[in-house]
Amino acid sequence: MKLKTMTLALGALMASTAMAAAADCESITLGSAISLTGKYATNGVHAKNGYEFAIKKISEAGGVQFGGKCYNFNVIYYDDESKGDRGATLAERLINQDKVQYMLGPYSSGLTKAIAPVTEKYGIPMVEAEGASRSLFNKGYKYLFAVLSTSEQYLASAVALAGEKAVESGKTAADVKVAIAVENDPFSLDIRAGVMEDAAKLGMKIVIDEKLPRDLSDMTAILTKVKLVKPDLLVVSGHSKGAATAVRQIGEQKISTPMIALTHCEAADVTGNFGAAANDILCATQWSETLSYEDPIFGTAANYEIEFKAAYPEYASKKVPYQTAQATAAVYVFKDAFERAASLDKEAVRDAIAATDLKTFYGGIKFSEAGNNIAKPMVLRQIQDGAYNVVAPSAFASHKTNWPRGN
């Protein structure tokens, strides 16, 4: 009984301190359909936690201030069950029934694709943080803004890095042979297109170009081919299963390709699951806590990681995923836009978002005509003795690239 009273008191205390900073502020309601159940649930929850953390921090910093008043964000969430049609229905409901005027994005390119036509129809500005497919930004949407880098940039820097390494070792970039294995879905095909484009610019040769099946659990056939044609760069992208299968079998089959680049290393926890087999593999990431980005609300990237872990103890033993950081950045974009627009009118807010030019802990944010962020590069990290170290682009590199692998 005593314990219960104490917990209650403690809870009340915590709630009151959180409220104290911006207690007398009015509220601005945002809406979001997000995957809390279904196959994207893990990342959907990461994104939601990122939103909530941003709201809390902004409120502690005095809220959104304009016109002599202050406002706090408050989000209406609905669970889209990781299904596109459900997402679109819920977006309609948020706009028509809950009268939401501003939206935060769902998780994944697919869900964003399903919701964007709805927000577009009603002219509701949506800042999204989790849909990277470039097919979102060639439809002429006016109200869709994304804080993250588009997917064709994910592994393009690996191509440049392979070129640099070839030159260092006395060859030319055109001597580099590239092997590509990506899943047959919009996101991974974007990655393939980005790699192909950059490889073509440098005159590299694509020696293997394969599509992975959706239910991949064995890629020995591709790796055997890799052994025979000996490419200089192997690119694999197939969400968590692609990363898990690739790392496992690259280790088993002793693939000696000098440079291997993947996506979703963290999601598949390749270091935890496969240990040494993951060493020297390059992984694409939107954000890393070791980067030197900074802003007045969240501090440095490293500070974000520390404070987020303190607020959400369930992340204590793992890395804060970039999905969370970019969700936080999306809320920050809204705060900045409201203050510059100095109005609650959705058109004014939309124009203010379009004019965003912000430095955040997550990186620079500046939108192109199409709505994608063009101020933040993708980062490449290399797994070195089980740790993720930033190695490219060189402006942000904290460590040197181990090349060739295994040295």
Add this chain to the structure above:
Amino acid sequence: MKRGFSGPKRGENPGEEADLMDQIAGNIGLLIDYPLVNFKILIDGVMIGALFALAAYGLALVWGVMNVKNLAQGDFVIGGGYVSWWLVKNVGLHPLLGVPAAFVVMALLGGALHGTPIHNWARSQTKAMIWVSSITAVVFVIATYMGEQAGSIAGYAGLILTILLIINGGIYNLVISRVIERDLFTSLLATFGLAIMGAQIMNLLFGSDTQSLDLGYDTLYFADGLIDVPIAKLIGVVMAAALATAVILFMKRSRMGQAIRATAQDARAARVLGIDTEKVYAFTFSLNAAICGAAGAIIVMVWVIQPFYGITYSVRAFVIVTAAGLGNLPGVIAAGLGIGAAEQYGSHIFGIGYQQAIAVMLLLAVLIYRLMQQKRNRQVLQ
């Protein structure tokens, strides 16, 4: 800074088809230039084929004896994989012991306790069972939706539900006993529902991430590293072979095996001769679940699993059983190994994206061949 969004799109590039032909020719060229690779592809194929054969054998058993076409076959495989994975990660079991553990747990879930005193007792407590299970189910659903705060409550509720299911005769009693000897669509629909439920439950319990177990064993290399045989895979194949042999011996030698075969030949006659066919059915179904579970536990230490991967194994099992025919055990094993090898060859030549298509094409070829043969001989297909 802005990138042009003008990369090649699917189907729009006229050179793409020519590229594909080039790729195929290049891939065949590799096979000729490096003859040893053929050997490697065969080894890889046989390894995965052995596990397909296990799942297919279970299916042939259930299909032949009970006339139930089990679409949830693959989900039993994945279920076994998760049982082993969970025990290794949470209880600290050795991954190799996960195989017998998954065998036992899946047998229980399948309905191994059907007709035993425990089940009879549970059957006499209908009212209590209904109350307990509905309350736990409600708790389970609420706790699941509350997410991480109530994670352990959901876990315990799930455990209680599982135990209730097991002592009530498992999946056999819940679903299968109601569709035996019904028409084709009833059993297909029921087991399809089972497959969807199974995948979704595993998704709720274990999350949608891919999982695997790393045994940490070395890899054997031959021919300058061109042929690699991971020891874990080798152990997996040996375990699969041992299990298959044990099942064959059991079916040939034991009284229960004889009863199963008698029931398969003619259920009515078997009943007249004093065989408890209900018991035989329950046993057959739980044996199938157990075989699948063991296969899944082997798969999780060699490849990767995910809640929605069941269908892959279901499709292969159906292809193999249809190709080999029911009650043809050597045929099932040969077809399993053959499909494994054909898929590896196919994915080497046409690309790994066509792996599953190759299995289905093979089935089509076998069916057409059978049809032609049947026409020529004017036989009725058994």
